Amino acid sequence: MPxxxxxxxxxxxxxxxxxxxxxxxxxxTRHDVGGILAECGGNAMxxxxxxxVDEGWLARLPAMGDDEDALLDGAAAERRANxxxxxxxxxxxxxxxxxxxxPDRQL
Amino acid sequence: MSATSRIDxxxxxxxxxxxxxxxxxxxxxxxxxxxxxxxxxxxxxxxPVVWLEKWSVYGVARHAEVHAVLNDPLTFCSSRGVGLSxxxxxxxxxxxxxxxxxxxxxxxRTRAVLAQVLSPTAMKQVREHFTALAAAKVDELLVRGxxxxxxxxxxxYPLSVFPDAMGLKQEGRENxxxxxxxxxxxxxxxxxxxxxxxxxSAPHQAYVAAQCQRENLAPGGFGAxxxxxxxxGDITAEEAPLLVRSLLSAGLDTxxxxxxxxxxxxxxxPDQLARLRSDPTLARNAFEEAIRFESPVQTFFRTTTRxxxxxxxxxxxxxxxxxxxxxxxxxxxxxxxxxxYDVARRTSGHVGFGSGIHMxxxxxxxxLEGEVMLAAxxxxxxxxxxxxxxxxxxxxxxxxxxxxxITISPA
Numbered sequence: 001m002p003x004x005x006x007x008x009x010x011x012x013x014x015x016x017x018x019x020x021x022x023x024x025x026x027x028x029t030r031h032d033v034g035g036i037l038a039e040c041g042g043n044a045m046x047x048x049x050x051x052x053v054d055e056g057w058l059a060r061l062p063a064m065g066d067d068e069d070a071l072l073d074g075a076a077a078e079r080r081a082n083x084x085x086x087x088x089x090x091x092x093x094x095x096x097x098x099x100x101x102x103p104d105r106q107l
Numbered sequence: 108m109s110a111t112s113r114i115d116x117x118x119x120x121x122x123x124x125x126x127x128x129x130x131x132x133x134x135x136x137x138x139x140x141x142x143x144x145x146x147x148x149x150x151x152x153x154x155p156v157v158w159l160e161k162w163s164v165y166g167v168a169r170h171a172e173v174h175a176v177l178n179d180p181l182t183f184c185s186s187r188g189v190g191l192s193x194x195x196x197x198x199x200x201x202x203x204x205x206x207x208x209x210x211x212x213x214x215x216r217t218r219a220v221l222a223q224v225l226s227p228t229a230m231k232q233v234r235e236h237f238t239a240l241a242a243a244k245v246d247e248l249l250v251r252g253x254x255x256x257x258x259x260x261x262x263x264y265p266l267s268v269f270p271d272a273m274g275l276k277q278e279g280r281e282n283x284x285x286x287x288x289x290x291x292x293x294x295x296x297x298x299x300x301x302x303x304x305x306x307x308s309a310p311h312q313a314y315v316a317a318q319c320q321r322e323n324l325a326p327g328g329f330g331a332x333x334x335x336x337x338x339x340g341d342i343t344a345e346e347a348p349l350l351v352r353s354l355l356s357a358g359l360d361t362x363x364x365x366x367x368x369x370x371x372x373x374x375x376x377p378d379q380l381a382r383l384r385s386d387p388t389l390a391r392n393a394f395e396e397a398i399r400f401e402s403p404v405q406t407f408f409r410t411t412t413r414x415x416x417x418x419x420x421x422x423x424x425x426x427x428x429x430x431x432x433x434x435x436x437x438x439x440x441x442x443x444x445x446x447x448y449d450v451a452r453r454t455s456g457h458v459g460f461g462s463g464i465h466m467x468x469x470x471x472x473x474x475l476e477g478e479v480m481l482a483a484x485x486x487x488x489x490x491x492x493x494x495x496x497x498x499x500x501x502x503x504x505x506x507x508x509x510x511x512x513i514t515i516s517p518a
Contacts, residue, residue, distance in 0.1 A: 029455050038455040039395065039474065043466045047227045067222070074227025107391065 002096040006033050006051075009104045018091045024100060025049040025087035035102040042087040047071040048106040049086040054099035058082050061089055077103030123158035127420055133161045134406060134429070135295045135503050143405065143506070144446070147434035155418035162191060162296050164408070164427040168434035170441035170458070172418055176409055176430055178463040183409035183428060185465060186210045190294030190408055191427060200293050200305055201312065205349050207357070207465065214464065220341055221350060221468045224332045230471045234479075237268050241479040245487050249517050253494055256374070256511040261367035264480055269359050269472075273351075274328020275318055282314035287360030288502060294407065295503025315355050319348035329354060354469065361403060362473050364507035366480055368401035369394050372448045373484070374491045374513055379450045384518070387485035393450035394477030398459035400448045402433030405506045407461070432458045433506065489518040 004024060005015045018027035028036040028049070037048035044067045053061065061084065068088045072079050086100060123129035130153055132146055133139060139146055150157055150168035157166045167173050176183045185208055188194040194203060203209075206217045223229075244264050248254055262284065270280050289311060292304040317323055324330030330351045337347040373380045373393075383393050411426045422428070436457050437445035460467035467473065484491075495512030 029453065032453065040460070040466065040470060041456045041458075041462060043462060043464075045222070045466060045468075046471060066219075070223065071227060074229075074231065076227075 002091050002093055002098065004091070004095070004098040004100065006035070007054075007099060007101045008035060009102060020091060020093055022091055023087050024051070024089040024091060024098070025085070027091065028086060033102075035106070036086060037106045038087060040087075044068055044071060044085060044088060047075040047085060050075045050077060050103050050106060051084055051086045051089075051100040052080055052103065053082045053084050054101060055082075057095075057098055058084075060095065064088070075103070076105045076107050121163045123160065124420070124422075127156055127158045127165070128153040129158045129160050130166075131160055134159070134166075134431070135162075135298055135300070137501060140499060140501050140506070143433055144437065147431060147437065150431060151434055151438055156420045156422070159429065162427075162429075164191065164429050165422055166429045166431060167417070168431040168438075170435040170438040173430045173432060173435035173458055174462055175417070176428055177458065177461055177465070180210060180214075180409075180464050182412055182415050184210045184412045185214070185409060187410035187425075188408065189465075191296045191429075193410060193425070193427060195410070195425065202349070204353055204356075205346055206353050206468070211464065217342060217346065217350060218464065218468065220333060220336045221353065224329050224336075225469050225472055227471060229329075229332075230475050233268075233272055234475060237475055238479040238482075240264070240267050241476075241483045242487070244480070245483040249487060249515060252516075253512070253514040256370040256513045257363075257367055257500075257508050258510070260480075261370060261507075261511075262363050264366060265359055265362045265476060268476065269362065272329055272472075273354060273358070274325035274330045276323060276325075279314045279318070282311045283355065283359050284363070286311040286315050287356060288505070290356045291360065291404075291502050291504035293503075298503070300501060300503050315352060316348075318355065319351040321347070324351065357467075358469050358472065360505060361467075361469070362476050364401075364403035364505050365394065365398055365473055365477055367507045367511065368403055369397035369477060369481055370491070370513070371497075371508060371511055372397045372400060373481075374493050374511065376448050377490070379448055380488075380491060383450050383481065383485045384489070387482050389450045390482035390485055391474060391478035392452070392454060393481050394474060395454040395457070396448060396450055396452050397477070398473075399436045399442075399452075399454050399457035401506060402436050402459050403506055404459065404461075404504060405433045406431055406504055430458075432461070487518055488515050490516045 002018050004018050005013050007013050016031040025038050029038055039048045040046035068085050072083050155172050159166050289304040289308050292300045295301050321334045333350045334347045336342055337344045383389050409428050413424050415422050439445050460470045492514045494514040498509040500507050500509035
């Protein structure tokens with residue numbers, strides 16, 4: 001079971017147990033991680049599950065699709081080189097230890 | 108004649124497939140429209156898949172199965188129509204939609220165009236204007252005090268922002284709501300609601316067809332943006348008007364019923380209005396929760412493209428499957444206290460906007476309208492009281508009110 005850590009804008013780290021096969025967004029909503037809204041429920045349509053992927057992890061994640069790329073341009077918080085939508089990060093065992101930083105806002 | 112009566116007998120009676128619970132329920136009847144929740148419960152508890160004798164279709168009412176059907180678009184297709192009518196057997200009542208009633212790969216291309224026209228970036232551009240008009244509308248209604256929350260708010264506000272955002276001309280806008288009502292009635296069976304809507308449809312169809320043309324759409328609006336994508340080669344010049352038509356079909360009546368649902372919730376549950384007033388940042392979630400709670404779009408059909416097993420039942424090819432979105436949104440297997448309207452609920456995962464590749468492409472626009480209206484109410488309104496008889500509006504697909512007389516007081 002991969003464990004992932006969400007870091008809130010105030011620096012608080014929240015570590016949760018995720019299931020292989022679910023998305024980082026699904027794990028976050030299941031554990032009620034504030035800061036992940038996921039309004040569209042994981043359909044890559046709303047850009048409210050935006051995260052900044054911690055250094056070192058970006059290249060290990062599944063590739064970004066065109067939908068996600070376009071949506072990130074409209075995300076409420078600044079888009080950075082390590083921006084991803086957490087609903088598009090499917091969790092595998094080798095992502096154990098993944099660290100995702102939360103933006104200051106999703107809307 | 109009641110809205111429930113059968114107009115024709117095109118669909119031969121079939122008996123329930125072995126092992127599938129058979130129910131004598133008509134989800135397109137006045138009885139159902141008046142109180143869907145009791146019957147939703149019956150549908151959910153009968154089994155994960157049911158057979159609706161009246162229209163010879165399968166039905167799914169639990170969240171898990173509704174979600175599963177929505178997310179397997181190659182097996183449960185849309186290109187044979189998302190109403191009862193099977194386009195493989197019957198001619199569609201209007202030229203088929205190239206997005207709603209399409210499957211991948213054709214759908215992927217048209218969907219990308221509307222998703223971009225209605226993207227988060229596009230919403231940022233209209234947000235300020237939509238916010239100002241919502242505040243002005245609430246100010247105006249506070250002066251009146253008593254009014255009809257359907258006509259004067261739930262309809263008036265979207266009508267004050269959406270047609271302009273589309274780039275429509277002033278003349279003829281009175282056709283928009285009747286056209287949308289027709290479209291959503293037409294997804295239903297051949298009952299009186301559907302038949303009468305189609306019989307009266309000619310002027311509304313003519314209006315919409317004309318407004319979809321490029322020369323009738325103001326520069327900068329969503330309509331013009333769609334046509335611009337034809338210049339870019341993403342769609343053809345013939346496809347552009349049909350995509351404009353999709354926004355005119357589904358972009359107004361849906362938000363009217365969404366905002367109407369939110370007003371009806373806040374009027375019935377004063378503790379939730381109080382909570383919203385104490386934290387106006389809950390406005391967007393309060394709207395989302397109203398969509399879960401009332402499910403303004405109640406149902407859609409899919410058609411099977413092959414034999415498939417769903418929750419242990421074998422469904423043959425070419426079968427219509429009716430998804431009860433409203434029932435899924437109150438399934439106790441998925442939701443805690445499903446019958447409670449809770450403005451702070453974590454609503455992610457509801458299927459009020461659908462799910463998967465056909466999930467409402469205008470969901471961001473709907474949320475924007477709902478959020479800014481409820482935020483204005485949260486800041487400006489102290490109380491909402493129902494001050495007259497509440498009347499339901501009957502439509503084969505849309506759930507909403509005909510009239511909601513309320514009295515509001517200023518904060």
